[in-house]
Amino acid sequence: MKLIEAIIRPEKLEPLKDAFLEAKVNGMNIRQILGCGNQFGWVAHNRGTSVMMNMLPKIEIKVVVADDKVEETVKLIMDTVRTGEIGDGKIFIKPVEECIRIRTGERGDIAL
Numbered sequence: 001m002k003l004i005e006a007i008i009r010p011e012k013l014e015p016l017k018d019a020f021l022e023a024k025v026n027g028m029n030i031r032q033i034l035g036c037g038n039q040f041g042w043v044a045h046n047r048g049t050s051v052m053m054n055m056l057p058k059i060e061i062k063v064v065v066a067d068d069k070v071e072e073t074v075k076l077i078m079d080t081v082r083t084g085e086i087g088d089g090k091i092f093i094k095p096v097e098e099c100i101r102i103r104t105g106e107r108g109d110i111a112l
Contacts, residue, residue: 001096001109002070004077006061007035007089012081013059019080020063025073027112029062037087058089064096066109 008016013030020028034055044050065073074091082088101111 001064001066001099001112003062003064003094003096004070004073005092005094006077006081007033007058007091008061008077008081009083009087009089010057010059012083013061016061016077016080019076023072023076025063025065025069025076027063031060031062033058033060037090056087064099064112066112 006016010032017028020026035058036054036056061077063073070093074093077091098107099109099111100107104111
């Protein structure tokens with residue numbers, strides 16, 4: 001099992017949720033975050049003062065998938081959220097040692 005974390009543009013959340021639903025990818029967690037990467041934000045002017053606004057709104061999505069579904073899920077994310085512009089985001093893949101469904105006690109891939 002792998003944990004896939006994707007940081008994406010907020011406007012790409014609904015298309016990605018729809019793509020996950022169609023591909024039967026479930027168990028997703030979503031969090032609103034602020035961050036900066038290569039785009040470094042923008043300069044805002046307030047009452048004659050310039051302020052660097054380098055924390056941009058982003059969405060962090062976490063989903064755990066079976067090992068044989070990792071590449072398929074990553075491709076789905078990339079195809080759905082990519083605009084080709086700076087700020088499209090990042091994907092991180094981490095190993096997951098165990099998954100346990102609390103309700104039934106099931107473990108491993110069956111608990112997903």
